[in-house]
Every structure is written in structure tokens, then in C-alpha cells.
Amino acid sequence: MDTIFALASAPGKAGVAVVRISGPAAWSAGRALAGTLPAPRQAGLRRLHDHGGGFLDEALVLAFEAGRSFTGEESVELHLHGSAAIVQAVLKELAAESGLRPAEPGEFTRRAMENGRLDLAQVEALADLIEAETEAQRQQALRVFAGALGDKVARWRADLVRAASLLEAVMDFADEEVPTDVSPEVIELIDRVQHALETEVRGFESAERVRSGFEIAIVGAPNVGKSTLLNTLAGRDAAITSEVAGTTRDVIEVRIDLGGLAVTILDTAGLRETEDRVEALGVARARDRAERADLRVFLSEQDEAPDDIAARPGDLSYRTKADLTGDGKGISARTGQGIERVVSDIRAALVDRAAGAGLVTRERHRLAMTHGIERLRAAADVVRQGPEMYDIGAEELRSAIRRLDSVIGRVDVDSVLDEIFSSFCLGK
Numbered sequence: 001m002d003t004i005f006a007l008a009s010a011p012g013k014a015g016v017a018v019v020r021i022s023g024p025a026a027w028s029a030g031r032a033l034a035g036t037l038p039a040p041r042q043a044g045l046r047r048l049h050d051h052g053g054g055f056l057d058e059a060l061v062l063a064f065e066a067g068r069s070f071t072g073e074e075s076v077e078l079h080l081h082g083s084a085a086i087v088q089a090v091l092k093e094l095a096a097e098s099g100l101r102p103a104e105p106g107e108f109t110r111r112a113m114e115n116g117r118l119d120l121a122q123v124e125a126l127a128d129l130i131e132a133e134t135e136a137q138r139q140q141a142l143r144v145f146a147g148a149l150g151d152k153v154a155r156w157r158a159d160l161v162r163a164a165s166l167l168e169a170v171m172d173f174a175d176e177e178v179p180t181d182v183s184p185e186v187i188e189l190i191d192r193v194q195h196a197l198e199t200e201v202r203g204f205e206s207a208e209r210v211r212s213g214f215e216i217a218i219v220g221a222p223n224v225g226k227s228t229l230l231n232t233l234a235g236r237d238a239a240i241t242s243e244v245a246g247t248t249r250d251v252i253e254v255r256i257d258l259g260g261l262a263v264t265i266l267d268t269a270g271l272r273e274t275e276d277r278v279e280a281l282g283v284a285r286a287r288d289r290a291e292r293a294d295l296r297v298f299l300s301e302q303d304e305a306p307d308d309i310a311a312r313p314g315d316l317s318y319r320t321k322a323d324l325t326g327d328g329k330g331i332s333a334r335t336g337q338g339i340e341r342v343v344s345d346i347r348a349a350l351v352d353r354a355a356g357a358g359l360v361t362r363e364r365h366r367l368a369m370t371h372g373i374e375r376l377r378a379a380a381d382v383v384r385q386g387p388e389m390y391d392i393g394a395e396e397l398r399s400a401i402r403r404l405d406s407v408i409g410r411v412d413v414d415s416v417l418d419e420i421f422s423s424f425c426l427g428k
């Protein structure tokens with residue numbers, strides 16, 4: 001087994017930079033730089049030197065024993081002064097140690113999983129946790145990271161294993177008198193797991209929205225102030241605004257943290273019939289994106305023709321330029337009137353949808369569970385047909401179990417592993 005090392009903190013200037021070393025040669029590499037290592041899991045201040053005796057940095061050093069570390073391997077952490085030059089010099093020294101090589105992205109986490117410290121769903125959640133930018137994303141990722149999905153899978157699995165073994169017990173008695181009718185209990189176990197899976201799958205849309213962000217389209221006639229509202233919400237000049245109707249042509253996307261939810265606001269071209277070919281393309285694009293968005297915010301000034309984009313339940317609409325019209329209920333990007341209400345209305349509309357989120361945060365999980373549900377339906381169907389079909393029922397149950405196992409990586413999932421780990425940052 002190679003010993004791997006990498007910068008674990010973000011590259012660039014920082015107060016402190018952490019270099020991680022993991023594998024059988026970690027301690028010897030640590031000693032080569034620090035002279036001696038502190039007692040396991042206790043920080044010790046050390047002067048680091050290169051092979052020629054040159055002074056590299058004064059660092060805090062941590063050593064972890066094999067079996068009691070993040071990766072499960074013997075490891076060392078060097079907490080350096082966060083300068084690019086120090087990090088570079090230390091990494092160069094480590095590369096010269098025999099048995100050491102730079103880690104691939106996600107390789108520390110991969111080793112943690114291979115050593116049974118994390119299941120696959122936790123690995124994905126760790127990736128989400130590192131990506132998390134909003135409070136809702138943090139909480140969602142943390143639930144799965146803490147093992148909540150793995151725990152549920154274990155409970156469903158236990159129910160299904162029991163159902164399958166009841167069927168098998170009957171099959172073993174095939175030539176004798178069957179002791180009791182197991183089918184009511186088997187069906188009940190299957191139903192229970194099936195309903196639980198269906199509930200989880202239903203929460204996927206919400207969880208996926210929390211994870212990748214909700215899309216909100218600002219729509220309305222030209223010149224009503226769509227781009228101005230976008231800029232106000234974004235807190236910067238993301239879109240060009242002008243008194244010329246038809247200023248915005250493309251869809252402009254700005255990602256913001258809206259009260260703890262990740263949101264992409266779309267500013268779109270003003271909707272109107274137009275001879276201008278380029279503007280017409282923009283209007284078509286605006287319609288398309290507005291239809292597909294999670295929420296539409298309709299803006300209007302006074303008496304423009306109504307929008308031809310259908311509003312859906314929960315969509316919002318406001319009168320703009322209230323500073324000109326004196327409309328107490330309208331909004332004004334110029335004076336700020338009503339802008340806080342827009343933010344809280346959007347947030348309220350989305351919080352409802354985010355509330356449905358469960359633990360199924362990835363398409364991979366959804367697919368595995370959907371397939372699992374299909375197998376459970378099939379199993380229940382054949383079990384109802386009588387004991388001569390129990391062997392097929394048990395086989396269906398085993399295949400449902402395999403689907404669930406794939407969520408936490410208990411069965412062979414090599415093909416997805418490379419994809420999952422390559423999306424990690426270096427040092428994780």
C-alpha cells in the first residue's frame with residue numbers, strides 16, 4: 001500500500017495550511033521532517049527540516065495510529081504557516097521520501113471507505129458537505145454524513161432478510177407439512193419497506209433542489225425593471241439595465257444564498273412580439289426557462305398586456321416602480337420599497353418545497369430505490385400466489401436487497417466509485 005500525501009486545506013495564502021500524510025510510511029516520513037513525533041493524537045510544536053538540514057517551517061504536528069484516524073491508516077498532519085512557498089517546499093520533501101506519492105482527488109476518503117469507516121452514501125454526503133454553501137445544504141448533507149441513510153438501509157435490509165428467510169424456511173419444509181402460513185407476515189414486511197422507500201423517493205425532488213439550488217425566473221414585459229430587481233437581489237450589477245425596452249436578450253443567471261437556500265435567479269428578456277430576430281430568440285429562451293423554473297416572479301408596471309406564461313400555484317407577482325406610481329403595495333428597486341417582502345415571499349414559497357426533502361439526495365439513490373420498489377412489488381405478487389412460488393419471491397427479495405445495498409456500497413459498485421471520488425478536491 002502506497003503512502004499518500006496532499007495539501008488538505010485550500011490552496012493559496014492562508015493563516016494555516018494542513019498537509020496530510022496517510023499510509024504505512026506516514027510516521028517515518030513525519031519523523032524525517034520533524035525529528036520526533038508527538039504522542040498519538042496530541043499536537044506538538046516541531047521545527048521541520050529538509051534532507052539537507054535546511055529549516056522549512058515551525059509547525060504543529062499530529063500523528064494518528066493505524067485504526068484510529070480518519071482514513072483508518074497510520075497518518076500524520078503537518079499544520080504549517082499557510083504560505084504557498086512553505087507548502088511547496090514541504091510537498092517537495094515528501095515526494096522525495098521513499099514509498100510516498102501525491103494523493104489522487106478523494107483518495108483519503110476512498111481509503112476511509114475501504115477501511116469501513118464510511119459507507120458510500122456517507123462519502124457522497126461528505127462531498128456535498130464540502131460543496132455546501134447554504135445552511136439548508138449543510139444540514140441536508142450532515143444528516144446523511146452522520147449515517148442516517150445507512151441506518152435506514154440497515155433496517156429495511158433486516159426486514160427483507162427476515163421476509164426472505166421465512167419463505168426459505170417454508171421451502172425447506174416443502175415435502176413435509178408446512179407449519180404455519182408465513183405469507184401474512186412476509187407481505188407485511190414487504191409492504192412496510194415498500195412504503196418507506198416510496199416516501200424516501202418522493203422526497204428526492206425537494207432534496208435535489210436543496211442540493212443543486214432552486215431556479216427562480218423573473219418575467220414580464222420589456223422595461224418593467226426585471227434586470228434592476230435581479231441586480232438588487234444579487235447586490236451587484238450582474239445585468240445591464242436601461243430605459244430602452246428590449247435591453248436584456250439572453251438569460252442571465254445569478255446564484256445567491258436566499259435566507260439559507262441556494263437559489264439561481266434568472267433574469268429574462270422582456271416578453272413581447274418583436275421583428276428583431278435576436279430579441280425574438282431571447283424571448284423564446286425566456287419563455288422556455290420560465291416554464292422550467294421552480295418559481296416565477298411576474299413583474300408588471302401598470303397596464304401592459306397580461307403575460308402569456310401561465311402562473312402556477314405559489315408563483316409571485318408584483319407591480320414595479322412604486323416610487324413613480326405612489327403604489328403602496330408595489331415594489332421599487334430604486335427606493336428599496338417592498339424588496340424585503342419579495343425576498344421573504346420567495347423564501348416562504350421555497351421553504352415549503354424544501355421541507356419535503358428526505359435522505360435521498362442523489363439520482364443514484366433514487367434509481368436504486370425505484371428498482372428496489374419494483375422488485376418488492378413483484379415479490380409481494382408472487383408470494384400471494386402461494387407456497388409453490390416462494391422460491392421466486394425469495395429471489396425477488398434478494399434482488400431488492402442488492403439494490404438497497406448498492407446505495408451504501410455494500411455490493412460491487414466499482415463503476416460509480418471512480419466517478420464519485422474524482423469529483424472530490426485534492427486532500428479529501
Ligand SMILES: Nc1nc2c(c(=O)[nH]1)N(C=O)[C@@H](CNc1ccc(C(=O)N[C@@H](CCC(=O)O)C(=O)O)cc1)CN2
Pocket residue numbers: 018064067068069070077
Ligand atoms: N485536523 C483535522 N481536522 C479535521 C479532520 C482531519 O482529518 N484533520 N477531519 C477529516 O476530514 C474532520 C474530522 N474527522 C475525523 C474523523 C475521524 C478521526 C479519527 O481519528 N477517528 C478515529 C478516532 C476516533 C476517536 O478517538 O474518537 C476512529 O474513528 O477510530 C479524525 C478526524 C474534520 N476536521
Ligand SMILES: Nc1nc2c(ncn2[C@@H]2O[C@H](COP(=O)(O)OP(=O)(O)OP(=O)(O)O)[C@@H](O)[C@H]2O)c(=O)[nH]1
Pocket residue numbers: 221222223224225226227228229240241242243244245246247248249268269270271320321322323324331332333334335
Ligand atoms: N423609477 C424607477 N425606475 C426603475 C425601477 N426599476 C427599474 N427602473 C428603470 O426602468 C428602466 C428599465 O429597467 P430594466 O431593469 O432594464 O428593465 P427590464 O425589465 O430588465 O427590461 P428589458 O430587459 O428590456 O426587458 C431602467 O431605466 C431602470 O432604471 C424602479 O423601481 N423605479
Ligand SMILES: [Mg+2]
Pocket residue numbers: 226227228239240241247248267268269270
Ligand atoms: Mg432586462
